[in-house]
Amino acid sequence: MTRGSFISFEGGEGAGKSTQIRRLADRLQSAGHDIVLTREPGGSPGAETIRDLLVNGEADRWSPVTETLLMYAARRDHLERVIRPALDRGAVVLCDRFSDSTRAYQGAGGDAPAALIAALEDHVLGDSIPDLTLIFDLPPAVGLARAAARGGAARFESKGLEFHERLRAGFMAIAQGEPKRCALIDANATPDQVSEAVWTVVSTRLAL
Numbered sequence: 001m002t003r004g005s006f007i008s009f010e011g012g013e014g015a016g017k018s019t020q021i022r023r024l025a026d027r028l029q030s031a032g033h034d035i036v037l038t039r040e041p042g043g044s045p046g047a048e049t050i051r052d053l054l055v056n057g058e059a060d061r062w063s064p065v066t067e068t069l070l071m072y073a074a075r076r077d078h079l080e081r082v083i084r085p086a087l088d089r090g091a092v093v094l095c096d097r098f099s100d101s102t103r104a105y106q107g108a109g110g111d112a113p114a115a116l117i118a119a120l121e122d123h124v125l126g127d128s129i130p131d132l133t134l135i136f137d138l139p140p141a142v143g144l145a146r147a148a149a150r151g152g153a154a155r156f157e158s159k160g161l162e163f164h165e166r167l168r169a170g171f172m173a174i175a176q177g178e179p180k181r182c183a184l185i186d187a188n189a190t191p192d193q194v195s196e197a198v199w200t201v202v203s204t205r206l207a208l
């Protein structure tokens with residue numbers, strides 16, 4: 001079966017994921033690839049409705065387990081309606097956050113059990129796992145300052161520095177635990193330097 005490529009962009013707030021995903025999309029599109037640029041939570045009409053529940057409101061609006069279930073409801077809709085059809089037709093899917101954000105935010109950052117998250121990955125994702133995951137790493141204070149300067153919705157940004165340190169450690173553990181799928185990107189650099197690092201990883205790991 002012809003199958004496209006699935007690349008996820010992960011990391012804490014203000015790490016530069018959205019900036020770099022657009023740059024990679026432009027570069028791959030110029031090279032003639034069919035690109036689907038999407039994001040989580042959200043990415044399909046139903047999942048965007050669930051996103052509104054997740055990203056707005058008070059920091060403690062949902063418990064980590066409730067958040068995990070909402071995230072996975074949204075993720076399933078996104079997979080069924082956007083990601084899997086795109087991969088089936090051979091597109092390159094670039095996703096701004098995916099399942100590792102649940103492991104990091106609700107698992108490492110919150111108290112959602114790793115076994116619950118693993119079971120959801122198993123049953124809800126099946127084999128729809130990214131071929132490559134770029135994990136953008138930088139000190140949380142730097143990322144939060146960037147995100148604050150940018151402005152916008154901020155339910156997770158308001159959770160405090162200690163939460164964001166746990167997130168960073170969570171993402172780091174994912175990168176170390178699954179080195180074949182994941183690549184750690186030093187995001188504490190200029191946008192052009194980060195783009196080069198992204199391109200080096202994408203072009204060496206994937207046969208696009």
Ligand SMILES: Nc1ncnc2c1ncn2[C@@H]1O[C@H](COP(=O)(O)OP(=O)(O)OP(=O)(O)O)[C@@H](O)[C@H]1O
Pocket residue numbers: 011012013014015016017018019020146147149150187189190191192194
């Ligand atoms: N390498 C960089 N150096 C300095 N500033 C940057 C860099 N990359 C992005 N920025 C700026 O930092 C802000 C956050 O970047 P961006 O939105 O790409 O991060 P993000 O990882 O998508 O954040 P979030 O998780 O909050 O969506 C933006 O204003 C962006 O222009």
Ligand SMILES: [Mg+2]
Pocket residue numbers: 017018019096
């Ligand atoms: Mg973003």
